Amino acid sequence: MQGVQETALKQSQIQDDLESWVDRYREDASKGKCAAYIPALAKANPEQLGICVIGQDGSKAVAGNWETAFTLQSISKVISFIAACIHHGISYVLQRVDVEPTGDAFDSMIRLELHKPGRPFNPMINAGAITVSSLLEGDSTEDKFDSLTSLIESMTGRQHQINEEVYKSEWKTAHRNRALAHYLTATGFLGCPAEEALEVYIRQCSIEVTTEDIAMIGLVLAHDGYHPLRQQQLFSKEIARLTKALMVTCGMYNASGNFAAFVGVPAKSGVSGGIMAAVPPRGRKGETPFGDGCGIGVYGPAIDQYGNSVAGTALLGQIAGAWDLSIY
Numbered sequence: 001m002q003g004v005q006e007t008a009l010k011q012s013q014i015q016d017d018l019e020s021w022v023d024r025y026r027e028d029a030s031k032g033k034c035a036a037y038i039p040a041l042a043k044a045n046p047e048q049l050g051i052c053v054i055g056q057d058g059s060k061a062v063a064g065n066w067e068t069a070f071t072l073q074s075i076s077k078v079i080s081f082i083a084a085c086i087h088h089g090i091s092y093v094l095q096r097v098d099v100e101p102t103g104d105a106f107d108s109m110i111r112l113e114l115h116k117p118g119r120p121f122n123p124m125i126n127a128g129a130i131t132v133s134s135l136l137e138g139d140s141t142e143d144k145f146d147s148l149t150s151l152i153e154s155m156t157g158r159q160h161q162i163n164e165e166v167y168k169s170e171w172k173t174a175h176r177n178r179a180l181a182h183y184l185t186a187t188g189f190l191g192c193p194a195e196e197a198l199e200v201y202i203r204q205c206s207i208e209v210t211t212e213d214i215a216m217i218g219l220v221l222a223h224d225g226y227h228p229l230r231q232q233q234l235f236s237k238e239i240a241r242l243t244k245a246l247m248v249t250c251g252m253y254n255a256s257g258n259f260a261a262f263v264g265v266p267a268k269s270g271v272s273g274g275i276m277a278a279v280p281p282r283g284r285k286g287e288t289p290f291g292d293g294c295g296i297g298v299y300g301p302a303i304d305q306y307g308n309s310v311a312g313t314a315l316l317g318q319i320a321g322a323w324d325l326s327i328y
């Protein structure tokens, strides 16, 4: 009985802490701005901040605007990479996209021409992600997209829709990504026609989720591809570890070094303001919350110059410090 009371006490403490940190770091949103290069994203309320943490046993702690729907954007690159590796095997995928960080912006194209034969440096930048989308299973845009959504749904346990307004808004303004897709066709790295790869990529970026959904995906990654609630291995440990290494080195783009140093968990951001983090089980279980590992989903649409949620990054830094989450 005492144990049950203690657990309830700990859970309410976790909940209280999350709520007070969300209140504190919401103010950091004023240091950023909603993405405007995709016009529909600029409509979000920049002051929102929400978080959902899900533990290995399904226990959940939430605060702030955790239920707001937002689009996956670059967080989708993690899932498409996993899907392509499941379909083709890791070595095939890595012939078309490398695993090196760039230190450049996510939409940069400069290295494609500087480094012959132009293999994209990693699957988290747009060039690499468009390449990966072209490799998804299926002979049409629909089939490729379906193979991706079925992987997402196997992790989140629910169906996902596209946000049509965001999709159309990005499709109309995707000049850089269109240039990248056609350049990658010229260099021979795409597995399907440029416009098809682009359509799959922009669709996957427009998939709607909440912080709970991305926390679930983070939880599966934290457990090396094993879904602890479904008790099922969804993809191999090798794919999960490679993906987490890419999240650490490239997941926050040219702020990945800073994020590793001051937060210290594998994470992936998106320009709509989401951050997905995968926290593996840690040594000193019981002493800190979620010692058996957890997935964290954060949403805060005001982003910085690198494309990462300002308040979301600050909130994750606070939690990582207080709960001793760093993997280093």
Ligand code: DON
Pocket (backbone or CB within 6 Å): 072, 073, 074, 075, 106, 107, 126, 170, 177, 202, 205, 269, 270, 271, 272, 306, 307, 308
């Ligand atoms: O391709 C783009 O520019 C967007 N659909 C996704 C970029 C993104 O999310 C970068 N993230 N921080």
